[in-house]
Amino acid sequence: MKMTTAQALIKFLNQQFIEFEGNENRMFKGISTIYGHGNVLGLGQALEENPGDLEVYQGRNEQGMAHAATAFAKQNRRRQLIACASSVGPGSANMITAAATASTNQIPLLLLPGDTFASRQPDPVLQQVEQLHDHTLTTNDAFRPVSKYWDRISRPEQLMTAMINAMRVLTNPADTGAVTVSLPQDVQGEAYDFPEYFFKKRVHRVKRLEPDQTEVDEAVNIIKLKKKPFIVCGGGVRYSEAGEVLATLAEQFQIPWAETQAGKSSLANTHPLNLGGLGVTGNAAGNELARQADVVIGIGTRFSDFTTASKQLFQQESVDFVTINISEYHAGKFDATKIVADAKEGIKSLADSLEEAGYKSSYNGEIEAAQQQWKEELNRLYETEFYTEGFAPEIAGHLDEELEEYRDVLNSSLTQTAVLGKINHSVENDAIVVGAAGSLPGDMQRMWISKQPGTYHMEYGYSCMGYEIAGALGAKMAEPNKEVYAMVGDGSYLMLHSELVTSIQENKKINVMLFDNVGFGCINNLQMGNGQRSFGTEFRKRNPQTGKLDGELHKIDFAKSAEAYGAKTYKVYTMEQLEEALIDAKKQAVSTLIDMKVLPKTMTGDYASWWHVGVAETSGNSAVQEAYLDKEKQLESARKY
Incomplete structure (x- = not known):
């Protein structure tokens, strides 16, 4: 032919x-x-x-x-x-x-x-x-x-x-x-x-790879000697549609699980054994029980540095690792005893063999206590508001007068955690939320309550700025009958938002939730948290007196630009305006953009986790010197490979 x-x-x-x-x-x-x-x-x-x-x-x-x-x-x-x-x-x-x-x-x-x-x-x-x-x-x-x-x-x-x-x-x-x-x-x-x-x-x-019984037996021989097993639920659980069998395994043997970014919404976050996020962007419940675990069962995860807190999270001296993964490469990480198999089939075989062995974990109230403590903390984050006096931002770094400057320039007192809570409570149970970069993935892994499977779509393997809006379009094309929300910071939006136009052209409605804090807030936190001064991470104009980017804040009317594309837009400065915008956005047939002005340093902090980043070994700044010494100290308790 x-x-x-x-x-x-x-x-x-x-x-x-x-x-x-x-x-x-x-x-x-x-x-x-x-x-x-x-x-x-x-x-x-x-x-x-x-x-x-x-x-x-x-x-x-x-x-x-x-x-x-x-x-x-x-x-x-x-x-x-x-x-x-x-x-x-x-x-x-x-x-x-x-x-x-x-x-x-x-x-x-x-x-x-x-x-x-x-x-x-x-x-x-x-x-x-x-x-x-x-x-x-x-x-x-x-x-x-x-x-x-x-x-x-x-x-x-x-x-x-x-x-x-x-x-x-x-x-x-x-x-x-x-x-x-x-x-x-x-x-x-x-x-x-x-x-x-x-x-x-x-x-x-696409076939389900069956596990080898010898590998399953080796895994059971390790687990049955352990008292506090802990499951890491990775993206492989979602792709395998193994959420229900994971829950059955957890319930049968009383084993808690925590989620990676890719694994989140394999099952609803409301399950009593689901601790939520894990690692650097994890919450207090997941990280606390991870530190106590004497065997970690990684299912469909590649154990990234964020999941393992740079290999420092699992602190129990005698902790062992068991993995279920369709990839032999990922299954072998942490020198794990591996079951190379499809997640669903591997979980079922492991459950059958643990039942034969008469296994039961030895948790005695720790899971419930951790869950309750985190629930109280989550409610506090939802209710955090800005006050002129007595307000303590979640992340230290700005002086009071600098926060006042942001409030005056943005004409807003919104905190990021409260805004995120309002959105979570307002969107449909089956709505898909999409994210990728900045501070939002950490806030969402900790705070977002996924009510149905497959509704949390986070690209965090590469954490690619600019994925959010294009990703929302792709998710909408995959499931056109669901509302899709792109959770994006101003930095990522400016980097790549052109497929918003494509969504309008294709009549594929997406909702852009734009968190504008006038800067690359996540990296500013990282910078200042390691002893540096704010430098090149806030959106400031060049100061003619100093010649540096430390002048006045650069305001952008994002709603106006998106309106020109044909989107329905909203400007939000108060919680009341946010609630009204969310209600009205649901009624629209065209893509929407809600331009929310939020204060910096009002995202979540870390919860008993550490992330290994490069810190200058020598510096004239004493705070940087302290950060370097702290990094070296943390490395002493981290695994070498």
């Missing part, structure tokens, strides 16, 4: 299906594109002439559209995808950050960037980066370290093996991520006589 490389690619994508437990659906819902000279006459021609069942979406920023595709796959539990196509050069380079985000989070993402001419006839073509030492290098080679599979189609017939390998990686739950297939613009239009069998229907069956 003679057709161009691009036409063959589109025909092939139309013939890919995913089956999971008897349910079959098309693997690709569509392709998101931004056209340029590197793809408009190749892939663009193929999609215009015969897209098959693929919907074509028009992105606004290549990074943004790829984030939306990542979020779409994540919300679909990796069982349906949107491919992304760009032109050569800057269009391709814009997607590199999104590729890294997808690979870090193990979310399948197919990227189809245009590339320079395989023939080299017009070299250097517009937007080509020339490397004198290696003429085979192009912008797209930068995708290699952030892709789980990478290929370049220099001849049309190479498309066949490339795409078969691409499907292999995209459907591998143990090691999926970004797949980059580079398409030189001349090759996209070149024709080849492709065999019919290349276009046969392919059903990629």
Whole structure:
């Protein structure tokens, strides 16, 4: 069948299906594109002439559209995808950050960037980066370290093996991520006589990996000698749809669990054994019981530094580690006794064997006490208000007069914790909340009460600023009947919010909850918490007297800019205005933006956790010297690997 490389690619994508437990659906819902000279006459021609069942979406920023595709796959539990196509050069380079985000989070993402001419006839073509030492290098080679599979189609017939390998990686739950297939613009239009069998229907069956009983027995032999087991619920629990069996295991043997950012909303936060967040962004209940645990059972987690508080969280001297993970690599972390298996199947096998062993934990009121103490603290955070006298911000750092400056400039006394509590209480039980970066992920992991499974969508593997709004669009495309809320700070919003326009174009309503504290507040906290003065993290104008960025605060009317895009917008300075905006936003058919002015230092602090960051070993600032000594002291109690 003679057709161009691009036409063959589109025909092939139309013939890919995913089956999971008897349910079959098309693997690709569509392709998101931004056209340029590197793809408009190749892939663009193929999609215009015969897209098959693929919907074509028009992105606004290549990074943004790829984030939306990542979020779409994540919300679909990796069982349906949107491919992304760009032109050569800057269009391709814009997607590199999104590729890294997808690979870090193990979310399948197919990227189809245009590339320079395989023939080299017009070299250097517009937007080509020339490397004198290696003429085979192009912008797209930068995708290699952030892709789980990478290929370049220099001849049309190479498309066949490339795409078969691409499907292999995209459907591998143990090691999926970004797949980059580079398409030189001349090759996209070149024709080849492709065999019919290349276009046969392919059903990629995602199977549950069964555990090896020997591995299960080894895990049970460790657990049955322990009194205070503790479960870490990771993203693998959500993708495996293992929340209910996890709850059954926990109830049967009286084992508490805490959630990673990816694992949150595997089950509702209201379960009495669900302690909530863990680690650096965790709460007091989860972190306290984690320190007491004598065996940690990590399920579907990759044990990131935030989850383990830089390997310092689990302090019980005789603590052992057991893991259930479909990835042998992640299962082997902490020198764990590993069960390499699908989370759901691994949990069920572990429960059966623990029952045979007659196991029961030895908790005696500690779980209930920790839960109650955290509930009281959570209520305090919900009710925190600003007072001119006697107000103590959650995070130290600003002088009283500086807080007054923020209050006067923002014309607001809103605290971030109270605002977040109001939103949590106001949104629908099945609403999806999306976040990624700044202080909000910490506040949300601690404070957000997920009332139904699959409603908490946090990209925190890469914590990519700018994911939030694009991610909300992707989540809405995955579940169009649910309200979706993008929880975003002013820093992330300014970095990337262009897919808000796409949401309006596609009639996919999202609600942008914009927390404006006039700066990169999270990093300002980190900076000042380690002895430095505020430097380059607040949004201040350059001061003509000092020549530095320490002038007046730079106010932005975000509502006005979003209104120009066509969104319904609200300006919020009081809790009453916030409540009214939330009620009215639910009535809208178009995307909304609620511009909330919140005071800095009113997000949550840490709860008995530590994060290892680089602190200057030498400094003329005594506070930095103290921070360095404290870091060295903390390292003494952290695991080395």
